[in-house]
Amino acid sequence: MIIHAKEPVLEVHDLTVSYSRKPVLWGIDFTLPSGCIAGVVGPNGAGKSTLLKTIMGLIPPSSGYVKLFGHPLEEVRHRVSYVPQRESVDWDFPVSVLDVVLMGRYGKMGLLRNPDRQDKAMAMDCLDKMGMSAFAKRQISQLSGGQQQRVFLARALAQEADIYFMDEPFAGVDAATEQAIITLLRDMAAANKTIIVVHHDLQSARDYFDWIILLNMRLVAGGPTGEVFTDEMIQQAYGGRLNLLAQVGDMMEKRAFPTREP
Ligand SMILES: Nc1ncnc2c1ncn2[C@@H]1O[C@H](COP(=O)(O)OP(=O)(O)O)[C@@H](O)[C@H]1O
Ligand SMILES: [Mg+2]
Incomplete structure (x- = not known):
């Protein structure tokens, strides 16, 4: 049906x-x-x-x-966000929670520009929505599975897709x-x-x-x-x-x- x-x-x-x-x-x-x-x-x-x-x-x-x-993905990629199944992502390398969320901004700011204060404020806002702003400076690998999941959702939010x-x-x-x-x-x-x-x-x-x-x-x-x-x-x-x-x-x-x- x-x-x-x-x-x-x-x-x-x-x-x-x-x-x-x-x-x-x-x-x-x-x-x-x-x-x-x-x-x-x-x-x-x-x-x-x-x-x-x-x-x-x-x-x-x-x-x-x-x-x-109405378009193939390549033409509208910046409007699309994807959060993979968690076990498929290896987050063992040293990167802070805030950096993970800022990765969501790359599509908007381009890889060459460094994140500015506005990007950071936006990323913090997304962490806040997921109740994770207190963890911004922590290493992602130090969080529990559920906390990591909230960070990945915050990153998706930061994409503004x-x-x-x-x-x-x-x-x-x-x-x-x-x-x-x-x-x-x-x-x-x-x-x-x-x-x-x-x-x-x-x-x-x-x-x-x-x-x-x-x-x-x-x-x-x-x-x-x-x-x-x-x-x-x-x-x-x-x-x-x-x-x-x-x-x-x-x-x-x-x-x-x-x-x-x-
Ligand atoms: N990389 C892969 N290589 C070969 N078979 C795969 C691969 N990934 C998934 N499969 C197989 O494809 C089918 C669908 O898998 P998947 O899409 O992960 O299902 P679901 O997410 O609904 O549990 C399963 O039979 C799985 O074993
Ligand atoms: Mg699956």
Whole structure:
């Protein structure tokens, strides 16, 4: 079930992506409107990260194309921000939290100019929004995973992009941080930014996202959450795995609370 956006800011057309000639995404076709928070949802190995990497031009598709604001990525790169899945980034080298956020400004200021007071104030403001300004001078490697994640989101904010791709931004963050992030994303969407979030919790997906891309190698459903995020579609995307999980859940429940015959 696919419902298309009227004036799409993102258009993914017939995208097929392979690793060493083995396709992991097949004929993916969807659009997104501006000012929405879209969730990319699907089981492990569904190709969610691959989809984002392909949109960001990091993996060449074997067929199909992607358009952002009606253009290929190269023409609008400065309007696009990407926060990779955290475990894929090695932050072991010595760089301060403020420097990491300032990296988000390079697209705006060019690599040759040094950051000025305005850039720094802007970077501090973004850290503040993520509740991380007190850590500005710390080395990024000294922070916890959840704190690092907030810094990467601050860096994305500093880019002042129009469309944001975030791969599992809630992985390893506490519930309070998750709420803070989702509130921030809502503010951004209200300011007509478009945010695409890879997420794997089905329960909260329904509350967080106004648009859903349900993926399992193929596009199972895409469109407004209320219309496409149905039990039937979820079942299709998760197939047997969800059944299995439900059975395991039942089993554990029975073990924890055995029913006694009177
Ligand atoms: N660099 C790679 N080389 C080969 N196969 C890969 C590579 N990255 C991912 N895959 C495979 O592609 C499929 C989709 O992976 P991925 O996009 O990371 O899924 P998800 O993010 O939904 O968990 C998986 O089967 C995974 O094993
Ligand atoms: Mg992934």
